[in-house]
Amino acid sequence: MPPDEGRMATYDFIFDKLGLRDWCDGSGAGENGSSGPMSMADLLGQTTGDAVEVSAWDTPFPSLDNLHDACDAIPQSRDLTTGLESGFLNIKDSLKVVVDPLTQPLSWALNEMLWVMQAVPWWIMIPLLMLITYAVGRSLKLVGLVALCFGFLAFIDYYDYTMQTLAIIFVCAFICVLFGVPIGIAMSRSDRTQRVMIPILDMLQTLPPFVYLIPLIFLFSVTEPKLYGIAIILYAIVPVVRLTDLGIRLVDQDVIEAADAFGMTSRQKLFGVQIPLALPNIMAGVNQTIMMSLAMVVIASLVSAPGLGVLVLRGIRSLELGVGLLSGLGIVLLAIILDRVTKAALARINSSQPK
């Protein structure tokens, strides 16, 4: 007598009524019906020796597992996740052939930037960053803040970590802008593109960042910088795309009409009117993108991204409270600097063209 005989499953009657019993037993029982791992309930049922009576109140939802009990041909939910996994592993190699060369420049860029930012001695690097700050923000107060923050971080020997984090953010934010602005422009020019892109952007924005990391680990080796580079870019590209689209759509229709009435081509309109007038919004998007790359660079230290995130991780892993707090403070300082500098740039653009 097969072990299944004594067990009564709730949904047996469906398959009996539909006359599918043979199909169930035939395809399922022979191959993996009895050999598949048993659930806890099955085991319990076997130990008590008789079938568990199920009252109408406790009728289980017809889920994969419950249907599997009644009919072996139905897969268990466990098979779904393993199926996804093996499916991904199957396409992994062919996916890698395409994605690997495409993303290789990202690895190079990250490696080079990391090397440059650490190779340049501090007495050149810090003044250089101050100079960039002045060029962007035209504010000596801001330059002072930058000097103070980097001075502090270097003083507590976090200089190298800070430079690593900064290098990754520079590269990733630059690539976000490089791709995000054109995508945003495409969205603003076609309602259909916008309809397609918005759910994708929503997904990128709401998916927990750790979820990107899992398939990426399968796809690339953990030693490759592009692994965390891609994760950061996917996470941080959303605001710049959205705000570029919004900014261009918000440009005053009267002004666009005037541009048309004087015979501008659509290219002249885009570069001469729409982008300049959308610039405040685009810059707000760049600001958000930079802040989000900073947030992600900490998480990305789980997959070997260097920088301050590594220290945070060390703080968590070995419960070094001081290291965790100090590196957290470092990240906050970096965030303040990046935010203030990009906001200063935004304010300069705004003051040059008030509406």
Add this chain to the structure above:
Amino acid sequence: MSDDIKIKIRNLYKIFGNDPEMALEHVKNGMGKTDLLAEHNHVLGLNNINVDMPAGKTTVIMGLSGSGKSTLIRHLNRLIDPTAGEVLVDGDDILSYSDKQLRDLRQHRMSMVFQKFALFPHRTVLENTGLAPSIEGKSKKRYEDEARKWLARVGLEGQGDQYPHQLSGGMQQRVGIARALTSNSDIMLMDEAFSALDPLIRTDMQNLLIELQAELQKTVVFITHDLDESLKLADHLVILKDGFIVQQGEPQHILLNPCDPYIEDFVSDINRARVLRVRSVMRRTTEEMGEISGEVDHDDNLESLIERSGGDTTNRYRVMKNGKQVGILEMTDLVRSLVPQGGSSDPEAARRAG
């Protein structure tokens, strides 16, 4: 209208909605705006428009909001494409134009002035003024002199390096006009160009336009909802209502012979003495008459004549044109013409009828 016609509009229809062709059939069979909206959910923008716009003159298209006047002017440079009909500019059907020809039309042959100015906020006044040459690809150096010339002509000398937001509304619209003039086009489209300005500045701008027009003789198409403004500026007046033309012609003629209660209603509220001219109320004769109190020009308005006569209704004037007598004006005729005809003494009654 003996002059040559610059812009001809023939049987122009515009219907907004999903299936304008279907709705067009109904409209051609005589369905009105309200029925079309109620039964077929299409908006009738323009209904069988036929207008000839004389070259070098000002054509004013007047109507209340929703009458389709802004839609009509946008057909002239094809910011809106019609459902059916023809628009001929210098004899060319612009609806058959390719994109390139259309851009050429907009760059060189037609310019536009907007109600909300529509200046580029990120460019200086000078750069805004030089928009048309800059679109052609001319550098700032090459268009600068031309742009400064027109800025000076509209009274904005030395303001070239300001940004539009630093100017007042009236000054911004002067930039708008300078921008249109710098394109050196024959045709100027003005879409409620002065409606957003306060009354005093509006009068200034109207006078500026009249001056410029005397000097340059552009073909101006002017949109307004203000009858006083349209009577002041128009050589040819077109009155629109619900997308069709109620009456068109010389403004004096419309004022004296309103063909519709809607127009009577409009006309009843204005200062006729300021608008009517001697030639419209005089008796046409070249015969000498005895007892003449003086000579007046045929284009003087009645207000100036009343002032001259000191209110004496027994006077009689000789009407002169280019130094020759063209008619005789009795003051009694003048006084009679100041009262609207057609029993529209009660404006409220006319409004109800309209």
